[in-house]
């Protein structure tokens with residue numbers, strides 16, 4: 054298949070752990086098996102959490118695992134003008150609106166009128182969706198705000214959409230599950246959803262290979278692709294690794310960093326081969342779904 058391209062897209066907000074190694078190996082091997090390209094994209098626009106000093110460690114970890122990528126690493130922080138232009142397109146089309154709510158205001162509104170629960174928790178109650186134009190303009194100049202997609206209106210505009218996961222098959226896109234998702238944050242020029250969708254198209258990603266924890270996010274990405282007239286890649290959402298407690302390995306649970314193993318003299322290529330062959334370290338397993 055000519056032009057098959059995958060990517061690994063870590064966020065430098067913590068050190069890589071075995072779950073990342075599994076994800077990187079899966080995307081890398083998928084590309085290489087298909088004589089395709091494998092790109093490394095550093096998702097470093099998460100204002101408060103992104104730590105530039107971790108980028109070199111990510112590169113060292115991947116090289117230690119024996120994973121080579123094509124071209125130079127790509128950095129989201131160098132693409133901010135592109136995200137901004139895309140946000141303006143959505144706003145000009147009446148499909149995005151500024152939201153001035155604080156977390157506590159949202160929680161209070163949700164307590165008052167229980168909200169549906171989406172993949173990321175209770176959905177936004179829509180407080181700022183229909184503010185009068187004058188008030189919206191005045192507050193935009195005076196108050197910190199994020200930008201939200203008017204998801205119902207955008208779905209209306211786009212019509213029914215589908216995407217395909219190579220394991221799970223064809224999916225009807227259900228971005229409405231998330232309610233009005235944030236597309237640009239108060240502290241970041243674009244949300245994960247907006248930046249990743251634009252980047253996958255800009256980078257010519259034909260196959261998005263990533264963990265099942267991002268399966269639902271693809272519903273939103275499919276909608277954004279339709280709004281911007283971007284191609285829809287194929288997706289492969291792979292299983293996740295779990296720790297001894299059966300829960301997915303994650304930075305926040307303090308899963309052991311690859312750098313600890315690397316510095317302890319573990320052979321990274323051997324570790325990568327063990328992971329490929331499902332010989333996982335004690336206590337680590339592949340989650341059932």
Ligand code: GLU
Nearest residue numbers: 062063064096249263267
């Ligand atoms: N940057 C995201 C993360 O580290 C991954 C994004 C993706 O693969 O789409 O979780």
